[in-house]
Amino acid sequence: MGTRPRDKEATKAILVEAVGKVLARDGFLRVGVNSVAREAGVDKVLIYRYFGGLTGLVREFSDSRKFWPGMEDIVGPDPQAFLAQPIHEMLSTGLINYARFIRNKPLSLAIIAWMLMESNELTRAFQDTRSGMFSGLMDKARSSQGPSEIDVGSLGNLLGAAVAFLALSMRFPENYHNELVDPKAWTDVENMIRVICSKVLCDGS
Amino acid sequence: MGTRPRDKEATKAILVEAVGKVLARDGFLRVGVNSVAREAGVDKVLIYRYFGGLTGLVREFSDSRKFWPGMEDIVGPDPQAFLAQPIHEMLSTGLINYARFIRNKPLSLAIIAWMLMESNELTRAFQDTRSGMFSGLMDKARSSQGPSEIDVGSLGNLLGAAVAFLALSMRFPENYHNELVDPKAWTDVENMIRVICSKVLCDGS
DNA sequence: ATCCAATGTCACCGCATGGTGACTTTGTCA
DNA sequence: TGACAAAGTCACCATGCGGTGACATTGGAT
Structure with a gap:
């Protein structure tokens, strides 16, 4: 046999x-x-x-496995270059890299969805894996920022939530009348993220 | 008996x-x-x-029942006053009203989550109910806007996705280390939305 | 070669599900 | 008063689930 x-x-x-x-x-x-x-x-x-x-x-x-983006996925191949950017570009490229990382990873999306749907011992198995990498990055970004400005972490959380929802909704486009199955729609999203980060973080006031 | x-x-x-x-x-x-x-x-x-x-x-x-916000939930009691606002305020108050509508409605959240998780004849039963109200409102907003500006509809979609994800993640705060169970955190979100809409839609260029 | 623990298979249990046919009860109308 | 269709109950089926005990097979050490 x-x-x-x-x-x-x-x-x-x-x-x-x-x-x-x-x-x-x-x-x-x-x-x-x-x-x-x-x-x-x-x-x-x-x-x-x-x-x-x-x-x-x-x-x-x-x-x-590695379902969540690691530091290198977010900051790209050259950390020095990443940190040298102005803060609004750091955030937008980080968010865009995050979006690119998860949006074509069915496993990552499935896990995000799972954790959004129930809380039990199974979803808790994933909890620890989500390193505090992103928030750590936000802290680093925050430190290179004046104290009285818009909070970069809050903005990142908000836009990260948007990215996650859009990526999830893409899985069943017939439920949400969205066009994100078309990759071109994602470039529009990316551009919008860039505009938001730029206008919010570096324009006057 | x-x-x-x-x-x-x-x-x-x-x-x-x-x-x-x-x-x-x-x-x-x-x-x-x-x-x-x-x-x-x-x-x-x-x-x-x-x-x-x-x-x-x-x-x-x-x-x-009415799971999704209707026009009056989004624009508020006085449509005239709503439409009289500058466009960035229209969008931000509309989004904030949307957030306030859904975030404490377990049924609405459950349905949003459901439609995010599977596509079958059951979720399809909800599909039609989601009127194109929001997008219609966006069209109206778009018409009161110069042609070369940032697309209000795209911005609204992005921030609407963010709101939906945050509201969903609030249901199992132990999975997503978020603090949105505290209503105060939502006022921060609302303020961030206002800032984004304002800076993106009315600042120069 | 023999023994034995580890590896893997099989059969079964109780339970819940979606679904259906046969039954009993009720109100109504002649 | 009956008759009859509608309203509602009950019992059952096949299937899939999580879970467990008993069995067969293998490889390695003595």
């Missing part, structure tokens, strides 16, 4: 990967013990034996 | 209301034939007999 050699670690890896497949293809609604095991072609009892249950498996899945 | 007199319309109304109760309390994940019938204290077969299935019931529910 050409069956796979018995390899616990390999099987665990298959299961972890199966979570991602189900999540990306069918959404978090379908992520369950049965569906994941079926996707992996493995008996579901191994989920309990190896991970103590679906929660443990999802947690391991959460650690296994 | 003090049982209710047999009244088809009353029973239908009870079922329609039960959809809203389940949706607001447990979210769309729990909206099903069994749970709704149980909530209504009525046999589920009546859902099939009276509405042809859950889809018909949800559609009737969708028509039964």
Whole structure:
């Protein structure tokens, strides 16, 4: 029989990967013990034996990949150049990089949606992964700014929320009459972000 | 037996209301034939007999109430005064009214979330209800604007998306480390919206 | 070669779901 | 007073779920 050699670690890896497949293809609604095991072609009892249950498996899945943009995804390849920009350009390019990072990542979008829909031990498995990177970056940006100005962090949060919602709504364009399936619409969004950051952060007053 | 007199319309109304109760309390994940019938204290077969299935019931529910803000919710009690404002104030007050309308309406938030999560015959039942009111308002605003300026509609869409995401994320604050449970945080958001609309739409160039 | 723990499969349980047919009760109209 | 259709209840089905115990198979150490 050409069956796979018995390899616990390999099987665990298959299961972890199966979570991602189900999540990306069918959404978090379908992520369950049965569906994941079926996707992996493995008996579901191994989920309990190896991970103590679906929660443990999802947690391991959460650690296994990089769903959220890291510092380098946000600031780009040259951190020095990034930090040398005026603050409004730092924010807008950071936001645009964020948008570009998530908008074509079904897994990231699925997780964002999941965390938006319920709070249980499964979504809590993702919580820690969302590093405070973004807010840290905002603090850094804030420090290079006069104290009495518009709060860069608040503006970033607001526009980040907009980006996330637009990226999510793009998944079911027939529900939200939006045109973001067209990449050109995203360049309009990016331009709008640039205009906002520029006008809000560096114009007079 | 003090049982209710047999009244088809009353029973239908009870079922329609039960959809809203389940949706607001447990979210769309729990909206099903069994749970709704149980909530209504009525046999589920009546859902099939009276509405042809859950889809018909949800559609009737969708028509039964006002989940989305109407024109008067957005423009306020005095349309004349609203339209007399400069365009950036029209947009910001409209967005703020939108935010105030939805942010404490669990049903509206649940439906927005639902439409963000799946596209099926049930979510399609809500689709038509979302009147093109907002975009119509944007057109009106656009007409009172010079042709070469920033597009008010795009800005409104972006900030509307931000508002929607923030309102949704508020439902599970432990997932998104946000502070919007505190109403004061919303006044900050409103102020930020005002600043953005003002700086983007009326500052020079 | 033998033993044994680890690896993996299979069968089953209780429960909830969407869905349907057969039943009983009620109001109404002749 | 009956008859009858509408209103509502009940019992049931197949399916899928999370979860668990018992089984078979393998590889490695003695």
